[in-house]
Amino acid sequence: MAIFHSFRKVSALLFTLLFLYSCGGDKKKSNSFSNTYIVPKTETFEVTKQENTQTVSGKVLDDLESYNAETGTYVFSDSADEVEDLEPGKVVLFETHSLRKVTSVRKESGKIIVESEYARLTDYYKDAKISYSAPITWDKSQVSAAKMKIGTPVATMSVPMFGFTNPQNEGEEEQEIESGGDSELHIALERDINGWNVKFELTPEAGGKLNISLTATKGNLCSIKAEGFISSFTSNANIDIQGGETQSASYSNDGMEGEMEVKFAAVGLGSDIAILEIPAEISQTILINGIIPVTLKLKANLKIYPEVAVGSSSQVSMKVKYNSNIGFSYEDGEVTSRGDVTGDSAEQTGDSNTATAGIAGMGVGVEFPRIEISMLGNLIVPYILLDTRTSSYLSTGLLDNRPCHTARCKYEVHVGVSLNFLNIASINNDYKAFENEKNWVAPGSHCND
Template sequence: MKSIIFFLKRVTILSLFFILFSCGGDKNRSHGSSKNHIIPKTQTLKVTPKENTTSISASVIDNLENYNAETGTYTFSDDADEVEDLEVGTVVLFEGHSLRKIKSVKKESGKIMVESEFARLTDYFKEADISYSTPVTWDKAGVAAANVKVGQPIATIVPPLLTTLDGEEEGLHVKIEREIRGWKIEFELTPEAGDKLKIKLTATKERVCSITAEGFISSFTSNSSIQIEGGETQQFSYNNDGLEGEVELKFAAVGLGSEIAILEIPATIERTILVQGIIPITLRLKANLKIYPEVAAGSSSQASMKLTYNSNLGFSYNGSRMNTTGNVSSDTAEQTGDSNTATAGIAGMGVGVEFPRFEIGILGNTVVPYLLLNTHASSYLSTGLLDNRPCHTATLKYAAHAGVNMNFLGVMTINNDYKIAEQEKRWKAEGSHCGD
């Protein structure tokens, strides 16, 4: 039986990897430089591969000219001799890049073309102990190698604006402007002093609605571990620890109607952690905006609320069941302005922002579609015309969820949403009779 302890092998040069937004999709990707990856503060990689497996070293991956993640097609230069010798049916670990099963290898126009198909981590490892812990920071050093990636929304009215601010402490400033489903969206991210990532998201619809979500998230510690025994995953955990944040939601609407809008902001920040120079763990930071109006013609609704919090969010699978871990603590919910709704009958509006929303991948495969905090602000009024018992409330609700899909880890039964924490604060206007 062949046994490999990867940390005894040559370790590729590492430092910080930070991809913010590049225009268009990401179907055709080259390997990129390993020197941009985050180096874990602590890490373990002790493994025993199965038969009919092999690995391609990171130095050979440097000859990768193109990779199509959808089709599993690799294009290598003619110098990648190890790749040319790969056999059909072999499960291959392309170090620092991906894990695939070989379908064909051929030379074409001076290039080595490799066709591949999906393979699970448990197809490659018989035994594995993989773990790491590392800070994920937003300071100047943490964004020094930043690029920009913007996906294509349903409709585009203006190109993204990408600007770098002057000054040593300002760092990178990213701003995009798009139209999505009739809403004009502006999205800004700015690393600032104090190791914070500042966010500002605005959405406007003609002259009937304006929404602003503004705040920040702090640096945090990313932790994960995987244990495979006898070719089966026995343990898998992930946690974001020590993440502090603030989000203030403001909205004002007049005659907006009742059409629900769920707007996925077409922007992704990626940070990739490279465990022992071999296994890439990718964190993708996203944001979503959800709008739930019931504001008929002649009605209006507005609110202004803020949440500050500390959080430790994650989950742990122990071989038979999934458990959530962590909480949202030191949380403070407050009204920062008027929360009013005016109507002749019943009206209200709710706005939710999912930020931070992390997606986590291993070797190019998504295992956590989301680990998020959803903050939802709403204002509601029932005038009580029938029973003379009006109800006017403002509510700030926040909930943390993890979506976990362990197919890549060989556990097909885990593909669910798991609630980590949920809290709500409600304010009643003077003279309200809500449920009493």
């Protein structure tokens, strides 16, 4: 990834925002990445290829009619002469698109079909020093021509392993939305997910902010609203390969400022635990040396942990602000997470009230931003996320008449790392990079007695 010694200019200077959900296969005449890319501000690209490799230029993607990332099947028009002579067994870099090991090439019904299997970056490069530093911004001028997709709503009604969910689909079809040309980009999604009505909005504004509004309601029982923003930031990465082995790798999102305010109110909700994965993503693609795409996908998740019995109620309102430099580094067989969160503060912006005849409470978690990073279509960082959790709890202390009424705001940074594409199969883990919390205790409470 990037501070380039060898500098190649890329023809496209703008990038496209895509709304995607679970790539699987792209059935349209277009590659899996946008036609235009973010150009790194600085980059380094010093490489030596392995012997059993080939390269296909990016221009041949004009003849790519479909690509299935799961099966590795490319379908080209018969004018794609450059791929007709690809040799099975070769590791092939399809510039600006993907890296695969070709298993067969055939002509069928006037098409050229290329079958392939998984390949790692070290299968293609024997030695490499690849790095970049690139701005990720939300300026209107850069997103006005965005293409967007909204996918299938998903929900998990139990607590999964942190960071990795295996939700169940609700069966809705993926939709594609075109932005209004030069008009201001405003993404709005409203769906019913497992009994919850979820509304999700993303709006960029002048100055490089991306505003978020996320609401979830369950009839008259519960209302949750999260509002905030993230700023523009800088994406930095570095890979060092020697003798076909990755010696070091790092990635970080630097200079991101953010704010998140969460408000909720619930009456007799019950005890269902819900993890709602918002079926929308924003993707931005950085192009290294004009040939290697690194894609950042921005996501959001909502987690609800209620225990509000019939006849009880719970509500709270809290806000978190922060500045951050977040990522990871790999060296000498070990991963070190980085979670430099500064200037962070948590404040209670509204009353925390819980009414109950016994014990009741409610917690709401918002994962935003949740950023995924992939290279040549291969996942390297499943997530870098800020998880903001707010909660309200009341124990009336009926037996000893000593009530406890508290509210809490806890925020954590987690980094998920999966380095198989860099030939480091042993690294696939979640790392907590930062955590902090603030507690409020109502007057007259005896929570620690």
